[in-house]
Amino acid sequence: MKKKVSIKDIAAHVGVSTALVSYVLNNKKEGRISKEVTAKIKQAAIDLNYQPNQIARSLKAQKTLTIGLIVADIANPYSSQIARIIEDEAQNNGYSVIFGSSDESASRTQDLIMRLLNRQVDGYIIAFPEYAEEQVQYLKRLGVPFVMIDRYYPGIPSNVVAIDNYHAASNAIQHLKENGRKRIGVVSYQTSLCHLNERVKGATDLLTDSTLVGEVRIDHIAEDVSNAVNRFLSEPKPVDAIFFTTNLLTISGLKCLNNLNVKIPDQVAVVGFDETDAFDLFYAPVTYVKQPMTELGREAVKLLLNAIENGDSVESVILDTELIIRQSSVISK
Amino acid sequence: MKKKVSIKDIAAHVGVSTALVSYVLNNKKEGRISKEVTAKIKQAAIDLNYQPNQIARSLKAQKTLTIGLIVADIANPYSSQIARIIEDEAQNNGYSVIFGSSDESASRTQDLIMRLLNRQVDGYIIAFPEYAEEQVQYLKRLGVPFVMIDRYYPGIPSNVVAIDNYHAASNAIQHLKENGRKRIGVVSYQTSLCHLNERVKGATDLLTDSTLVGEVRIDHIAEDVSNAVNRFLSEPKPVDAIFFTTNLLTISGLKCLNNLNVKIPDQVAVVGFDETDAFDLFYAPVTYVKQPMTELGREAVKLLLNAIENGDSVESVILDTELIIRQSSVISK
DNA sequence: CTGAAAGCGCTAACAG
DNA sequence: CTGTTAGCGCTTTCAG
Numbered sequence: 001m002k003k004k005v006s007i008k009d010i011a012a013h014v015g016v017s018t019a020l021v022s023y024v025l026n027n028k029k030e031g032r033i034s035k036e037v038t039a040k041i042k043q044a045a046i047d048l049n050y051q052p053n054q055i056a057r058s059l060k061a062q063k064t065l066t067i068g069l070i071v072a073d074i075a076n077p078y079s080s081q082i083a084r085i086i087e088d089e090a091q092n093n094g095y096s097v098i099f100g101s102s103d104e105s106a107s108r109t110q111d112l113i114m115r116l117l118n119r120q121v122d123g124y125i126i127a128f129p130e131y132a133e134e135q136v137q138y139l140k141r142l143g144v145p146f147v148m149i150d151r152y153y154p155g156i157p158s159n160v161v162a163i164d165n166y167h168a169a170s171n172a173i174q175h176l177k178e179n180g181r182k183r184i185g186v187v188s189y190q191t192s193l194c195h196l197n198e199r200v201k202g203a204t205d206l207l208t209d210s211t212l213v214g215e216v217r218i219d220h221i222a223e224d225v226s227n228a229v230n231r232f233l234s235e236p237k238p239v240d241a242i243f244f245t246t247n248l249l250t251i252s253g254l255k256c257l258n259n260l261n262v263k264i265p266d267q268v269a270v271v272g273f274d275e276t277d278a279f280d281l282f283y284a285p286v287t288y289v290k291q292p293m294t295e296l297g298r299e300a301v302k303l304l305l306n307a308i309e310n311g312d313s314v315e316s317v318i319l320d321t322e323l324i325i326r327q328s329s330v331i332s333k
Numbered sequence: 334m335k336k337k338v339s340i341k342d343i344a345a346h347v348g349v350s351t352a353l354v355s356y357v358l359n360n361k362k363e364g365r366i367s368k369e370v371t372a373k374i375k376q377a378a379i380d381l382n383y384q385p386n387q388i389a390r391s392l393k394a395q396k397t398l399t400i401g402l403i404v405a406d407i408a409n410p411y412s413s414q415i416a417r418i419i420e421d422e423a424q425n426n427g428y429s430v431i432f433g434s435s436d437e438s439a440s441r442t443q444d445l446i447m448r449l450l451n452r453q454v455d456g457y458i459i460a461f462p463e464y465a466e467e468q469v470q471y472l473k474r475l476g477v478p479f480v481m482i483d484r485y486y487p488g489i490p491s492n493v494v495a496i497d498n499y500h501a502a503s504n505a506i507q508h509l510k511e512n513g514r515k516r517i518g519v520v521s522y523q524t525s526l527c528h529l530n531e532r533v534k535g536a537t538d539l540l541t542d543s544t545l546v547g548e549v550r551i552d553h554i555a556e557d558v559s560n561a562v563n564r565f566l567s568e569p570k571p572v573d574a575i576f577f578t579t580n581l582l583t584i585s586g587l588k589c590l591n592n593l594n595v596k597i598p599d600q601v602a603v604v605g606f607d608e609t610d611a612f613d614l615f616y617a618p619v620t621y622v623k624q625p626m627t628e629l630g631r632e633a634v635k636l637l638l639n640a641i642e643n644g645d646s647v648e649s650v651i652l653d654t655e656l657i658i659r660q661s662s663v664i665s666k
Numbered sequence: 667c668t669g670a671a672a673g674c675g676c677t678a679a680c681a682g
Numbered sequence: 683c684t685g686t687t688a689g690c691g692c693t694t695t696c697a698g
């Protein structure tokens with residue numbers, strides 16, 4: 001790799017001090033430098049193809065213009081969609097994004113926090129996993145700006161950007177009831193994660209039979225979803241609708257219902273969570289809770305930049321979802 | 334944000350020079366430092382919760398342990414899957430990943446290259462868009478290590494990790510023919526991108542009627558796919574099979590075939606490209622060309638690290654794909 | 667108007 | 683065994 005040209009090379013080339021070069025290239029001290037020198041320096045910068053060294057700048061400025069993004073898994077469409085929006089929004093503000101996947105593990109999250117801390121990120125946007133309250137407290141103690149996205153802990157006041165999970169779920173159930181469904185099952189993860197439990201609560205608060213909840217272990221999705229669905233269908237009074245609380249659960253549930261040759265929506269209505277091509281392509285396009293991805297990402301960056309600049313701001317942004325109603329949940333003629 | 338503790342603070346705390354602290358904390362000069370001092374320094378580092386400043390280290394070492402990843406769009410599942418593998422592999426080697434999305438634009442790619450260059454990334458993994466030969470040459474001129482992933486330019490020798498697109502496509506067509514399909518249409522992008530044109534070539538070399546190729550503009554996917562499919566079906570001798578060369582095209586095509594009430598595979602057999610949940614969930618699970626994602630990501634990182642360490646290595650890795658055969662393409666009984 | 671010099675945090679060559 | 687020092691590339695104060 002060729003040696004890069006520095007401010008020093010330009011200074012030598014023009015015959016001035018490095019300070020002047022820095023001033024000119026950063027448009028500081030406007031007009032207080034002779035037009036002549038200014039022009040020469042700018043020309044030299046171009047001739048030598050000068051590129052500022054952001055690392056040196058960061059060291060000096062104690063600011064890297066870098067955001068650390070920690071998601072559960074960048075390969076999950078939900079995460080990657082958010083990542084894209086955060087990338088754009090960060091870039092518009094001169095920031096870059098370093099990302100990491102936690103695989104829903106608190107210790108991996110801690111690792112990533114440390115890695116990124118060493119790299120002096122100016123702040124974090126994090127979708128925390130279960131049992132990571134300690135990590136949240138750690139960040140607070142450190143005083144590093146961060147915002148929690150999607151996931152949150154009720155007891156810990158912090159910057160949060162999330163959706164109104166309770167209402168998202170109750171809207172879904174409401175819709176199913178309005179379409180004549182009487183026995184509604186709910187499939188969610190076995191978790192302490194607040195955002196998911198709010199979804200379950202939003203649903204069950206509207207339901208009379210609380211046994212119709214399936215809890216899926218995150219590392220046994222296919223197996224547990226299948227068990228739940230089978231149980232729902234073999235009840236004395238089988239379910240006539242199922243609400244899934246995440247995209248992965250919905251997809252797994254649909255595969256299972258397909259295998260069982262259950263007709264949707266005739267026999268069982270389905271409402272899912274999050275948007276995916278698979279829902280469009282399904283023979284009965286799937287009704288789902290649509291999250292405002294763009295706003296989520298934008299607000300997260302906005303809150304973070306605000307926190308970076310103004311220190312101790314703490315703000316919660318709770319966004320509304322939309323129920324996209326399609327064939328999988330409506331009364332068939 | 335609290336002030337971070339530096340090597341200097343530890344030195345002051347223990348009453349030694351910063352150099353000693355650096356040695357101890359990096360396990361340099363093993364044993365050549367008294368056990369006593371070593372212990373004291375290590376303890377102080379823990380007590381003060383010292384975290385090394387990777388930025389300072391990078392400036393000194395002229396090495397950031399950072400990889401720049403440029404993909405078309407991190408929100409595309411293909412990109413985000415690769416990103417995840419690259420992340421893991423990079424992390425195993427002590428590297429972090431900064432990413433950027435080019436939106437298939439050469440000028441955005443150039444922007445990202447510059448941004449990441451300023452941030453002193455040690456190397457790049459890039460899925461180049463069309464007409465970015467100049468950018469490739471720029472990187473070569475700079476002497477910055479990089480590897481091209483997925484996409485490549487035939488004339489420019491570089492580190493490349495890609496699949497054997499020609500064979501992937503000809504296998505797909507072969508399979509359709511073996512299953513009795515006589516009139517096979519191909520839908521691809523209107524592009525100069527080599528990897529896609531190889532797919533078309535792999536297909537058409539086995540086909541007699543070369544008019545059955547639909548070219549889709551990347552910014553009019555739905556419209557152009559629909560036109561192509563409609564044309565194929567309204568031929569004097571309509572097609573009995575369609576091969577789509579990317580995941581997005583396949584999904585768009587399936588939606589279109591659904592709208593037209595075309596029965597798959599009875600009326601038209603379908604083979605797609607890349608893996609997605611949507612293919613599993615489709616009423617006739619979709620036959621597709623499966624790329625070796627893990628190997629692609631791993632090899633890319635391997636080649637890059639090799640280039641970073643050994644300078645001017647140039648290597649091409651071409652990986653095989655697998656045709657996953659399912660209902661959408663087999664003769665129905 | 668211009669420049670010398672200090673210093674961000676760390677490492678490593680060189681001296682004791 | 684331990685410490686001094688210079689310097690990575692950049693910014694900025696302060697002094698000409």
